[in-house]
Amino acid sequence: MKKKTIMGLISIVAIASAMMFAGCVEEEASVSTPTATPYPETTLPPTSTTTPLPTASPTPTDDLLKITEDDIKRANEAIESKNKELDAWSIPGVATFNLGQDSAQPEDIFVYTLIKYHHKTKTMPPASVVDTAIEKILGEYDLSSWKLSAIRSFWIDYSTANFNLDELGSEDKTIESFQWYLDVKFTERQKLINKRFEAFVTAEEMRQNAMQDWIEHERKIQDREEQARLERDCYQVLWDAEWAIQEVA
Known part of the structure; x- marks a missing residue:
């Protein structure tokens, strides 16, 4: 993949990281506690001057939220590996199975960002944050509906799965989850291919039925023409016979 393309893919994760960060911080925001009101004529002791604790949270630009060129390289390797795995199920001349791509696409980097x-x-x-991010980040790429469906279907399963938090964080586990997404993406792509194939089969059946109707119609016309010819021949024989009788008489 060209460096310009790689940097372009890396750039799309900045907004994603920011949205993930903002969404999760909002989800975890603590509920404010009510302040007690002192009784009348009660004098509170002066508040001691203390240095407030820092309240700044990690920003979305921290290294752990960045997608690097190495991340994209691993994503490309995962796609290559998945294509080889799927191709093993292909039937020459009948069906070919693959992801329909050789490298990571914007939607793949988006999902990789979520997983990481x-x-x-x-x-x-x-x-809710993921749905909003899909519209804001991937909307400009005019992606096919099946690709967006793949992301949403995957995230429904992924976000409700049980994870061992102690096992998270390793590159192998990240790629394992990304491979899971690729399986869902392949399934959605195959659904589209199957629908197109079914539409083709239906259209072919309609064409063959129409052709058969036309052949049947032509056969009936030929039968009627043959019947008319036979009738003419019969009348001709009768006329010839009548003429012969008159000649003899």
């Missing part, structure tokens, strides 16, 4: 965020922070991005 979850694995590194051990915080699951809320589904």
Whole structure:
């Protein structure tokens, strides 16, 4: 993949990281506690001057939220591996199975960002935040509906799965989850292919039925023409016979 393309893919995760961060912080915001009102004529002791604790949270630009060129390389390797795995099920001349791509696409990097965020922070991005991010980040790419469906279907299963938090964080586990997403993406792609094939089969059946109707119609016309010819021949024989009788008489 060209460096310009790689950097372009890396750039799309900045907004995703920010949205994941903002969404998760909002989900975990603590509820404010009511302040007690002193009784009348009660004088409170002066508040001691203390240094407040820092309230700044990690920003979405921390290293753990960045997608690096190495991440994209691993994603590409996962796609290559999945294509080889699927191709083993292909039937030459009948069916070919693959992801329909050789490298990571914008939607793949988007999902990789979500997975990496979850694995590194051990915080699951809320589904509502993910839905919003899909519209804002991937909307400009004019992706096919089946690709967006793949993301949503995967995230429904992924976000409700039980994870051992102690196992999260390793590159192998991140790729394992990404491979899971690729399986869902392949399934959605096959659904589209199957629908197109079914439509083709239906259209072919309609064509063959129409052709058969036309052949039947032509056969009936030929039968009627043959019947008319036979009738003409019969009348001709009768006329010839009548003429012969008259000649003899």
